[in-house]
Amino acid sequence: MNSNELLPEALQGSSLKLKDNPSATKTLFIESYGCQMNFSDSEIVASILQNEGYTTTTQAGSADLILVNTCAIRDNAEIRVRQRLQDYKKIKSKSDKPVLIGVLGCMAERLKKQFLEEERLVDVVVGPDAYRDLPRLLHEAESGRQSINVLLSKEETYADIAPLRLDQNGVSGFVSIMRGCDNMCSFCVVPFTRGRERSRDPQSILQECEDAYNQGYREITLLGQNVDSYKFSSNTGIALFSDLLKLIAEHLPNLWIRFSTSHPKDMTDDVLQVMALYPNICKYIHLPVQSGSDSVLERMNRGYTSAWYLNRIKAIRHFIPDCAISTDIITGFCGENPSDHQETLQLMKTVNFDFAYMFMYSERPKTLAERKYTDDVPETEKHIRLQEVIALQREHSKNALQKYVGTNQWVLIEGDSKKSNAFWMGRNSQNAVVIFPKLDEKKGDRVNVSITSSTYTALLGNRIL
Numbered sequence: 001m002n003s004n005e006l007l008p009e010a011l012q013g014s015s016l017k018l019k020d021n022p023s024a025t026k027t028l029f030i031e032s033y034g035c036q037m038n039f040s041d042s043e044i045v046a047s048i049l050q051n052e053g054y055t056t057t058t059q060a061g062s063a064d065l066i067l068v069n070t071c072a073i074r075d076n077a078e079i080r081v082r083q084r085l086q087d088y089k090k091i092k093s094k095s096d097k098p099v100l101i102g103v104l105g106c107m108a109e110r111l112k113k114q115f116l117e118e119e120r121l122v123d124v125v126v127g128p129d130a131y132r133d134l135p136r137l138l139h140e141a142e143s144g145r146q147s148i149n150v151l152l153s154k155e156e157t158y159a160d161i162a163p164l165r166l167d168q169n170g171v172s173g174f175v176s177i178m179r180g181c182d183n184m185c186s187f188c189v190v191p192f193t194r195g196r197e198r199s200r201d202p203q204s205i206l207q208e209c210e211d212a213y214n215q216g217y218r219e220i221t222l223l224g225q226n227v228d229s230y231k232f233s234s235n236t237g238i239a240l241f242s243d244l245l246k247l248i249a250e251h252l253p254n255l256w257i258r259f260s261t262s263h264p265k266d267m268t269d270d271v272l273q274v275m276a277l278y279p280n281i282c283k284y285i286h287l288p289v290q291s292g293s294d295s296v297l298e299r300m301n302r303g304y305t306s307a308w309y310l311n312r313i314k315a316i317r318h319f320i321p322d323c324a325i326s327t328d329i330i331t332g333f334c335g336e337n338p339s340d341h342q343e344t345l346q347l348m349k350t351v352n353f354d355f356a357y358m359f360m361y362s363e364r365p366k367t368l369a370e371r372k373y374t375d376d377v378p379e380t381e382k383h384i385r386l387q388e389v390i391a392l393q394r395e396h397s398k399n400a401l402q403k404y405v406g407t408n409q410w411v412l413i414e415g416d417s418k419k420s421n422a423f424w425m426g427r428n429s430q431n432a433v434v435i436f437p438k439l440d441e442k443k444g445d446r447v448n449v450s451i452t453s454s455t456y457t458a459l460l461g462n463r464i465l
């Protein structure tokens with residue numbers, strides 16, 4: 001599973017800042033759960049609705065339209081979304097104006113019947129490939145009919161829709177380069193909720209990156225479920241992910257470029273060579289391994305062995321010695337025995353990941369694993385294994401940060417430190433968080449920082465003048 005899918009509540013409760021729209025007559029509150037792809041989709045939805053006269057509010061209680069962009073990856077996300085929809089239903093029932101509630105995203109297909117008919121929580125249900133249809137669906141809902149479109153498309157990439165940037169920090173933005181996934185990892189629901197893989201025209205991606213830069217963004221993360229299988233064919237030839245990276249890096253040398261997520265079976269040396277060549281492509285790769293056991297990897301249908309994975313790590317270190325590497329790990333997948341778990345710990349020790357997203361396996365409906373395997377590792381055992389993985393990673397993360405102490409790091413300033421607005425928070429190329437006292441810099445500046453110490457999660461230092 002890729003970190004895209006796993007990052008929890010990346011945009012929970014975030015409000016959208018729409019551009020001034022003098023004809024705006026209605027207000028929109030949108031809340032997103034799950035991955036960065038959902039975050040990015042919410043920007044597309046905001047753009048579509050701006051043309052329909054919507055502006056935004058941060059207060060669900062005053063909105064004409066409440067949208068919840070959902071994630072189906074984890075069971076607790078589902079429980080949480082249902083709870084939120086119940087809260088919004090109460091707001092709607094107390095409001096003295098008509099309010100519409102809609103559910104978007106990955107849960108739409110699976111839970112449409114419950115949300116619409118059985119629990120009557122929402123008026124509109126829209127799947128990830130049907131956002132262009134939102135205006136029609138909303139008109140239908142306004143006239144009292146429950147409306148739904150969860151059709152998946154083989155072509156939709158929203159390439160021509162300029163997203164309205166969710167102004168989280170105004171410095172780091174996301175650009176989707178593809179949609180869907182053709183892999184069938186047995187634990188993953190994405191191929192069923194987001195459909196077949198399709199890639200966007202590189203020129204439209206470049207244009208979106210350039211627009212973001214002109215709006216003040218200084219870092220862009222290119223998003224796809226598996227960026228390494230990016231492939232766009234046209235009359236002029238075929239563009240692969242390495243070509244896309246090169247195109248953006250050359251045209252926008254002052255924009256930092258990140259990407260997520262890479263797939264071990266598809267990551268090529270070409271991509272690594274391009275990364276090594278351009279200083280504005282950040283030296284950070286998220287490469288989900290999931291397990292260190294070949295038999296577990298086979299049941300997961302990941303398409304690689306641990307030896308293959310380690311070979312890819314070797315290639316990264318060969319081409320980009322200063323590259324940070326993070327991963328995803330699932331503990332307690334179907335049939336995982338104690339020695340499989342030990343192999344995961346051993347692989348972690350071999351690689352020394354800078355960072356990891358770690359989860360206990362939770363069976364998702366419709367997946368291959370649900371149909372084919374028994375979820376047979378007891379919850380307590382899954383939990384114990386997860387704690388062991390977390391403890392080991394904690395040490396590795398601490399060591400990974402310690403190695404920066406005594407070095408100078410270029411840091412892109414993202415905003416105030418959470419703990420004190422007398423300090424800045426930014427990240428270096430390797431995605432490590434850096435905290436340092438404010439002088440005369442501003443958000444979005446890239447500054448050189450001398451690293452004086454580290455914690456388990458961040459680097460501390462002072463700007464070099």
Ligand code: SF4
Pocket residue numbers: 001002005181182183184185188189190191225226263
């Ligand atoms: S099926 Fe696709 S999205 Fe799901 S974990 Fe595998 S590569 Fe990622």
